[in-house]
Amino acid sequence: MSKCEQCIVREFSALKALNKDELLKLADCKTSFTVKKGDIIFEEGDSLDGIFCVKDGVCKLTKLSSNGKDQIVKLVTKGELLGQRSLISEEPTNLGATALEDMQVCFVPKSQVMEFFNVNNKFSLSMMKNVCHDLKEADNVLVNLAQKSVKERLAITLLYLHDTFGVNADESLKIQLSRDEISSIIGTATESCIRLLSDFNKSGWIELSGKKIILKNKKELRKLAE
Amino acid sequence: MSKCEQCIVREFSALKALNKDELLKLADCKTSFTVKKGDIIFEEGDSLDGIFCVKDGVCKLTKLSSNGKDQIVKLVTKGELLGQRSLISEEPTNLGATALEDMQVCFVPKSQVMEFFNVNNKFSLSMMKNVCHDLKEADNVLVNLAQKSVKERLAITLLYLHDTFGVNADESLKIQLSRDEISSIIGTATESCIRLLSDFNKSGWIELSGKKIILKNKKELRKLAE
DNA sequence: TTTAGAACATGATATTTGTCATCCTTTAGT
DNA sequence: ACTAAAGGATGACAAATATCATGTTCTAAA
Structure with missing residues (x-):
């Protein structure tokens, strides 16, 4: 089980707000796994019990429209988190995630994330900034469409x-x-x-x-x- | 200066996570004002120094596309907050806000909001849920477009x-x-x-x-x- | 290596949507 | 009440985009 301290996800995501102790906790509870190109990480409507850290590779977030076509809403690449919105909203996912390349991903259980929210305000604020950034991007894409x-x-x-x-x-x-x-x-x-x-x-x-x-x-x- | 305790915004927005003391502080630092139909509350690119609470009325959030046309991204109605994304991201606004009806609005300075973030985790989490909800909606609109x-x-x-x-x-x-x-x-x-x-x-x-x-x-x- | 299926490409055509012109109706200001 | 300006409506037409048909080129599995 590798440490999270040097992980690229920590560098770019809300995880940068965690201190050394918290990173150790994170390393302790996370599970690492690989995903093959084309594999589904989660489907639209799935209930997630944690978030994913993308260590390597790229995936697409899609939503099936009622006309039967998939719309790619966002591409998520190494260093980013996956599934935060669903976790925070305590709702099933609104989008599905499919690997576009072979990926390395870690899963962090919800309980651990929620604990970080409760004890580390910087983490909350950092996560909020991430979601805000996503919102801004979504609005911009929306206007273009x-x-x-x-x-x-x-x-x-x-x-x-x-x-x-x-x-x-x-x-x-x-x-x-x-x-x-x-x-x-x-x-x-x-x-x-x-x-x-x-x-x-x-x-x-x-x-x-x-x-x-x-x-x-x-x-x-x-x-x-x- | 009216109290915030009974305000409709408190009922529906992240402000519901504030306790009595915090509400008193809020009532103390906020400024109330009215906005006439057609008036601009803020323009795209403005730097905000706080957030707005919509006590009554409806406004549109728009973005000017390079083809010269305005796109309405979202309608914001009584009970909702305005400008959180910009405040949290510490960026100029991505969207402009214009009243569609006569409105009653309160302005809460950034310093006060940030203090709430720092001392009240429930408030942070509640605000995060709001932004997450906006993101989900934006994604859904995006797919429809x-x-x-x-x-x-x-x-x-x-x-x-x-x-x-x-x-x-x-x-x-x-x-x-x-x-x-x-x-x-x-x-x-x-x-x-x-x-x-x-x-x-x-x-x-x-x-x-x-x-x-x-x-x-x-x-x-x-x-x-x- | 062969072969089936997927992905890619392109023509023909239909449909959707935008643009421009014009006219009508409502509204706000004098 | 009159008038100008804005908003709303509609036709004619052009442009953008989708659909259907068909053929070609990859690619992965037997």
């Missing part, structure tokens, strides 16, 4: 993927999403997404080879994304 | 206005929004919104007379909204 065209949203999404997850040595986006998943982020039909990617490709703004996407002209993409 | 047609979103919005703000004696929606504002909730062109309202009217699902809207066939509207 309401006001921007599919083409603009695709440009925004490509730049987001570039800036958030970085690129490989060949400049291609590190995170690999299927066309279907990209469509599910921007909220459009898969065919429309594929067509627009082709258009971007023909315009020379991006380069496609298989699943690889290289952003060749970020300036033009940014102009679209505004 | 991404996956539902304009017609479906209009049906959803009409039912939401009905259920949240209630009806007058003549069954018409209590909250009066311009066609432009309704469009700004569902994220569409004003003309499209007007056209669909006309369609609903012709189908007998709603009745329009001036600004008044009466939902005549909620069952059909719900079928659309799913």
